[in-house]
Amino acid sequence: MKDIPVTDAERLVMEALWKSAPLTSGEIVERVCRSEDWSPKTVRTLISRLVDKGMINRHSTEGGYSYQPVLDRAAFMQGKSASFVARMFGGRVAPLVAAFAESRSLSDDDLRELRSLVDALEKGDGSVSDRQDKESGDND
């Protein structure tokens, strides 16, 4: 279980690629800069750091490189969450949910969603879906 070495800023590049991939660097810049007030240079730096870290792949196409994420968003979130929960709560989610509840950050909607999640899990008790790819890492 190695950690996912993607920082917060880099994650925004990943988000762009999760919405649509592959993209050229220009397209990534365009998309990311819609929401972040960054220089295109900054986005390019993030892209190349992600390539270095092996978190996105690059392939040559006519007129430049195209990039696409190595992990899908679900796997990424799983990895990040697992490592956070491991560090902070010894690997168990329930205490985190409890903490949320105590701080009244749990809306009725959340609660309903949690309930149906738990219901589903108790039934199927295996996987609610079909992923596997596990990895971890984070900060915070």
Added chain:
Amino acid sequence: MKDIPVTDAERLVMEALWKSAPLTSGEIVERVCRSEDWSPKTVRTLISRLVDKGMINRHSTEGGYSYQPVLDRAAFMQGKSASFVARMFGGRVAPLVAAFAESRSLSDDDLRELRSLVDALEKGDGSVSDRQDKESGDND
């Protein structure tokens, strides 16, 4: 939501103080170095950074300073969790739990615990008690 500016290494000092406070720096060093292979110097550095950050208080006593945490452990965990969930999941816990479930990191025990948590929460009980997390020794 204010960020809690405590790093992973610093958190281990907090853990010592959550177990018993106030403590002198010597006592903190002694406790922290039981589990971490750090130089006493390192622990002292962490202590003083925590003081600078306002995360622990220092008061003079005969024979030196004593330290104690500003936030209790529950508040700390809430803050850290809230900011993590905000960044990664737009503030909603359910997706995190779902991610956990999908990665099969959710044991039967966890599920049972979640179930009773949800039950309790649905009873309208604003505060659920469920304390027993763990202190992670090493960083992943």
Added chain:
DNA sequence: CATCATAGACTACAATTGTAATCCAGGCAA
């Protein structure tokens, strides 16, 4: 053709973090 904007490679640079070491004052063992 001359120029100019762009992509990609490399470089920059401060703040934060992990992990100490140095320097100094005071108390304690020899």
Added chain:
DNA sequence: TTGCCTGGATTACAATTGTAGTCTATGATG
């Protein structure tokens, strides 16, 4: 007394991160 150990203050230093900038080759444009 003298010299060591401890605690606190200050300093160190590399890696990571956020946020760019420079240099260069190249294709688009006037």
